[in-house]
Amino acid sequence: MELAKYSALARISIGNNLVYVKDFFMSSLFIGIILFIFIQLWTVVYGTEAEVIEGFTLGMMIWYLVLTESIVTSPGRLIEDIGAEVQSGTIAQHLLKPYHYLLFKYVTTMGSTVLRFVMTFIIGALLAFFFVGGIKVTLWSVPIIILSLFLALTLHYAFMAAIGVMAFWLEDAESLYLLYQKTIFVFGGMFMPLDIFPAWLESVSKALPFSYVAYYPAHLAVRFDVNEAISVVGMQIVWISVLSVIAWALYRFCVKRITINGG
Amino acid sequence: MDHVIKVQNLSKRFKIKQKGKGVSGSIKSFFAPEYKLVTAVNNISFSVKQGEIVGFIGPNGAGKSTAIKMMTGILYPDQGSISVLGYDPQQQRQELAYHIGTVFGQKPQLWYHLPPIDSFNLFAAIYDLPKSEYEKRLNLLVRLFEVEDILQQPVRKLSLGQRMRCEMMASLLHKPKIIFLDEPTIGMDILVRKKIRELIKELNEKEKTTIILTSHDLEDVEQVCERIVIINNGKIIYDGPTVKLREQYLHWKRIKIIFAKKTNELKLGLRYCTVLNKGNDEFEINVDTRHERVQKVIERIMSLQAVEDITIIDPPIEEIIQELFQKRHYGTRKI
Numbered sequence: 001m002e003l004a005k006y007s008a009l010a011r012i013s014i015g016n017n018l019v020y021v022k023d024f025f026m027s028s029l030f031i032g033i034i035l036f037i038f039i040q041l042w043t044v045v046y047g048t049e050a051e052v053i054e055g056f057t058l059g060m061m062i063w064y065l066v067l068t069e070s071i072v073t074s075p076g077r078l079i080e081d082i083g084a085e086v087q088s089g090t091i092a093q094h095l096l097k098p099y100h101y102l103l104f105k106y107v108t109t110m111g112s113t114v115l116r117f118v119m120t121f122i123i124g125a126l127l128a129f130f131f132v133g134g135i136k137v138t139l140w141s142v143p144i145i146i147l148s149l150f151l152a153l154t155l156h157y158a159f160m161a162a163i164g165v166m167a168f169w170l171e172d173a174e175s176l177y178l179l180y181q182k183t184i185f186v187f188g189g190m191f192m193p194l195d196i197f198p199a200w201l202e203s204v205s206k207a208l209p210f211s212y213v214a215y216y217p218a219h220l221a222v223r224f225d226v227n228e229a230i231s232v233v234g235m236q237i238v239w240i241s242v243l244s245v246i247a248w249a250l251y252r253f254c255v256k257r258i259t260i261n262g263g
Numbered sequence: 264m265d266h267v268i269k270v271q272n273l274s275k276r277f278k279i280k281q282k283g284k285g286v287s288g289s290i291k292s293f294f295a296p297e298y299k300l301v302t303a304v305n306n307i308s309f310s311v312k313q314g315e316i317v318g319f320i321g322p323n324g325a326g327k328s329t330a331i332k333m334m335t336g337i338l339y340p341d342q343g344s345i346s347v348l349g350y351d352p353q354q355q356r357q358e359l360a361y362h363i364g365t366v367f368g369q370k371p372q373l374w375y376h377l378p379p380i381d382s383f384n385l386f387a388a389i390y391d392l393p394k395s396e397y398e399k400r401l402n403l404l405v406r407l408f409e410v411e412d413i414l415q416q417p418v419r420k421l422s423l424g425q426r427m428r429c430e431m432m433a434s435l436l437h438k439p440k441i442i443f444l445d446e447p448t449i450g451m452d453i454l455v456r457k458k459i460r461e462l463i464k465e466l467n468e469k470e471k472t473t474i475i476l477t478s479h480d481l482e483d484v485e486q487v488c489e490r491i492v493i494i495n496n497g498k499i500i501y502d503g504p505t506v507k508l509r510e511q512y513l514h515w516k517r518i519k520i521i522f523a524k525k526t527n528e529l530k531l532g533l534r535y536c537t538v539l540n541k542g543n544d545e546f547e548i549n550v551d552t553r554h555e556r557v558q559k560v561i562e563r564i565m566s567l568q569a570v571e572d573i574t575i576i577d578p579p580i581e582e583i584i585q586e587l588f589q590k591r592h593y594g595t596r597k598i
Binding site: 004005008009012015016018019088089090092093095096097098099100256257258259260 | 277332335336337338339356357358360361363365367369370371372374375376377381382384385388389390391
């Protein structure tokens with residue numbers, strides 16, 4: 001019964017979001033422009049001499065970026081949405097339904113997140129093909145890569161949910177979100193693979209959970225390794241569990257301090 | 264009859280951050296925030312029997328919405344206890360949600376870009392309604408609310424009245440025992456208001472649903488509710504039958520007149536009318552409807568002078584509150 005509830009929510013959210021497909025496309029296109037700049041940048045860095053940097057060829061580097069950009073940007077404006085719901089007071093309607101707000105948000109957000117991910121990835125992949133060509137991927141690794149990408153999006157959501165529910169209490173969690181976003185950009189490995197960092201920073205960044213949002217799944221996709229795949233998927237599940245508990249605890253704390261505005 | 268809602272010594276305060284002027288004020292409020300404590304609900308107690316229609320009324324910011332939000336479990340009280348259908352709303356919000364319905368005039372629950380039928384189907388899944396039961400219920404409500412024609416139109420294309428009817432329907436699909444309506448008629452025209460009021464009454468009669476209604480419009484509450492609770496500054500200042508309130512305090516009508524010609528004084532010669540000269544040829548007359556018919560007063564006015572504009576209104580809720588406090592009556596002196 002519970003599952004039926006949330007799958008019904010996921011379905012209706014996709015229907016409601018289809019109106020925004022054009023908006024999604026435009027934002028994906030914009031990310032395409034950023035990717036284009038990065039492609040130019042890395043092409044210059046690799047120049048004519050360097051074949052491989054820290055184990056990455058130019059092609060691998062570009063495909064890596066396509067994936068990290070697609071993951072990180074796909075949840076859209078989740079935290080702003082939660083903030084807006086709190087500020088307008090419409091949050092009341094969700095708290096008054098027999099479902100858990102965080103799970104409700106997860107299933108309704110994942111629909112549009114996956115849609116946006118696919119669009120950005122397609123645009124990015126076209127650019128990558130055009131400028132650097134394809135890379136070698138073994139067929140049987142594809143389902144594992146997709147699983148890891150899905151878990152990455154879920155972990156990304158869990159982080160954002162934990163930050164988002166603080167809006168219940170602070171009314172506005174966007175400054176916290178910006179902090180998280182920049183952390184993912186750098187320590188999560190969105191801008192560049194963590195292997196490029198100095199050794200100490202590399203090991204610190206790889207141990208932090210942010211790397212499982214961007215670095216590891218993208219790394220798996222461009223340099224697949226069975227042992228790494230098992231440990232990455234395992235760690236993703238561990239971190240999703242940890243962050244879900246944190247988000248849930250923060251929710252319990254913050255929901256008591258909510259002020260429902262208006263009316 | 265059983266009490267379905269019991270509220271005892273309920274209080275709620277809000278901390279409101281105070282910010283000084285300009286940049287220096289912002290910086291100061293960041294490092295040493297100052298808070299002002301606002302008491303929204305101040306030690307109120309009441310109970311509601313099954314099948315009652317109770318209207319909460321009071322000026323904006325009086326605390327009626329805060330009280331409703333605490334009864335439904337979305338706001339946490341600072342003090343006092345609440346029991347709704349035997350549940351503790353704060354601890355058992357989701358269990359309680361299966362048995363209550365809520366409509367907020369300013370907080371839509373229907374999915375904006377989709378037709379209402381999609382939202383209804385979703386709510387059926389959310390409330391675990393068996394298919395056959397849901398279809399029966401839906402058909403009944405569709406007929407009652409007269410929404411056959413708009414079921415397939417996206418919500419964003421509906422008028423305010425149509426949307427509110429669908430909002431109410433959405434809250435009734437799971438046959439709630441209590442329905443909370445917070446300002447359901449806000450921003451609506453007279454005809455739509457009338458329709459909504461009729462629906463609320465019909466629901467109460469047919470299904471014995473307990474109804475808690477808030478409004479800042481006295482007429483809404485007066486027309487629908489058998490019992491009125493007036494809240495002002497977080498306190499209950501009246502809790503009793505509507506009939507009694509009407510006899511004691513709602514026996515006034517106010518007539519506003521603008522004369523076509525310059526007029527300094529208006530002598531009606533009626534005992535139960537008070538005339539106030541508002542200047543600019545505008546007069547206000549309070550009529551005690553226990554002793555004088557409004558029609559007669561208007562006939563008298565018309566016979567005296569050419570009138571440019573005339574309106575009849577109820578005295579605003581604020582004045583009734585003032586009257587409740589001071590037991591002040593408009594003079595019965597003869598003019």
